[in-house]
Each structure stands twice: as C-alpha cells, then as structure tokens.
Amino acid sequence: MPYIAVTALSHVGLVREHNEDSLAVGPWTLCGTATDNPQTLIFPRGRPLVVAVADGLGGQPAGEVASELVVRRLSALGHALDGEEALREALEAGNRAVYAAAEGRPDLTAMGTT
Template sequence: MRYITVTALSHPGLIRGHNEDSLVVGPWTLCGTVTENPQTLVFPLGQPLVVAVADGIGGQPAGDVASALTVRHLATLGPSLDSEDAVRDALTLCNRAVYAAADRDPALTAMGTTVAGTVVLPDALLVFNVGDSKVLETDGDGVRQVSVDDSPPLREGQRTTSLVTQAIGGATRFCAITPHVTTAPLAADSRYVVCTDGLTDPVLDDEIGELMRAHDGGRAAFELWKAAIEAGGPDNITLAVIGVVE
C-alpha cells in the first residue's frame, strides 16, 4: 500500500515579534503558532490531500488573520480538490473570504497573504501558488522550484525580494487573482518541500538540496529549519516535507 508522509513545522524565526505564517495538512491546520519539534502525519494515498503554507504579508495589518483564513478554507475544501479548476476555484474563494473579512472590520483593511502548496492525488500532484511562497521538488539530482513566484524582476546581483505582484487579499479594494496551478507526475523517488520565504530567502537552493539528500522525514525538516536559523532567521519559517512511500 502506498501512503504519504508529511513532516511540518512553523517557527517565528529570530527577528519577527510573532508568527504570521499558517499551515494546512489535510484537515489539520497550524495558525500563527510555534512547533517546538517537527510533526509527522501519515495518510493513505487516495482522496485528495492538500498541503499548503500561507505567509501573512508583513507591513500590513493582520497578516496572521489572512493566512489563517486561507488555510482553514483549504482544509475544509481539501477533499474536493481533484482538478486544476477545483484548486483555482478554491483559491478564488479564499481571496474573496479575506476581502469579505476585511470589509466587516476596518482594522483588517488591506490584510493579505501568500499561499503555496500541493494537492496529492493517487497518480499526480497539483502544484499551486499565489505570491512568493514556494513548492520545491527534490531528488538525487538536486532541487527544482515547481511553483511560480509572483515577484517583480530582480535587479542585477539581487537574489530575493519581499515584493509580490499578487496575493490573497492585500489591497484596500477587491482585486481578482490568477492562481498558478499545474499538474505533475507523482514521483516516488522525489520529495517535495512546501515553504514560506523564511526558508528560501536565507538558505540557498544548493544547501536545501544537500540537506534533503542527507536526511529523511523529521530530521530533514529540522535541518532545513536549523539552516534558516543559522542564516539569521530573518523571517517566520514554515515548511512541510512531503514523501510518497511504496
């Protein structure tokens, strides 16, 4: 029997005053809190399993509220996410829900979040994102980003940027989104990292690839978090490592 393992953690990092990241793994959500150790969940390969992170936009109100709303909607909708169109519709619903919440409470005006994740199907992987949180595929050959950053072009010598060109919410008036959604084969020899930029901004892809080749499961998630902390932990760090076991 094939099954899916998901090892996840969320941590505020070393600089931020609190955690505005949220996480969903199937029906389980973790919103704006801290996991002291990686948590591993195991699921049979069958009905759609959503695994996603949401990174509340800093410098604007209530990023933690926006990210929590987003992952809770995805948790509720997860079992129905069996196609690219279903994922697009779900993300559109998340966007409308964030704006609707802001309309009801002026203190939440312009709150927003990025989101990135996967839906694991029996024979395929749906990859999605809005904003600059990422989905990475790792195998013996290294690491490849399979999500699409919504970021402006980088200047020469610039490796990262905190700017995003679209998000879930994030504006004073409603803005529609165009989610990135693609389908990929579900490769048993690959693992996937779903993460906020608190991991990928301070830690180079090559180092992520090396750590994933050297470690499995909870140890892999811990070593990725440790690398971000040792690089200064400048932002909230939330990640999930997904594997398929034969």
C-alpha cells in the first residue's frame, strides 16, 4: 500500500523563551510545544491530508492561542478539505475565529462556526 511519511519538529528558536508555533499533520497537532526529537507519522495515500504550520505571531499577546485555533480547526476538517475552495473557506473561518478570540467572543471560535 502506498503511503506518505511526514516528519515534524518544532523548536523555540533563538530569540523567544517559549514556543508559540503550532502544527498539524492529519489528526495530529502540536501546539506551543518544542520537540526534542523529530516525529514521523505515516498515512495512506489517496485521502486529503492536511499538513500545516501556524506561526505564533512573534511574541505578540496570545500568539500561541491564534496558532492553536487555526491548526486545530484545519486538523479537524482535514478529511473534508478536498479542494481549493474548501481549504479557502476553512482558512477564512480560522481567521474569523482568531479575530473573535481577540475580541473576547469565544462563542464564535467553536469548530462549527463559519
């Protein structure tokens, strides 16, 4: 069976004291965490596979919250992101969720909100 292998690693970097970046590989997410060793995940080919990195906004307030909202949303929707339009809609919904969280409106950050 053909497969896809994806290896991920997250590091704090040279400037910040903590990691605000998040990533998704299929259903697996890593949010605001540094990894000491690369993680390799294997998936069967033939189905949509989301691989995404969200930068934590370089030390801005709650940058890790924004990056986590986006990758968790993309990860949860991954199986349905089968084309450019579906991906565009998911990214726009993630963007709205980040703005809603920044405005103190957590009711609009739910996974089903578009």
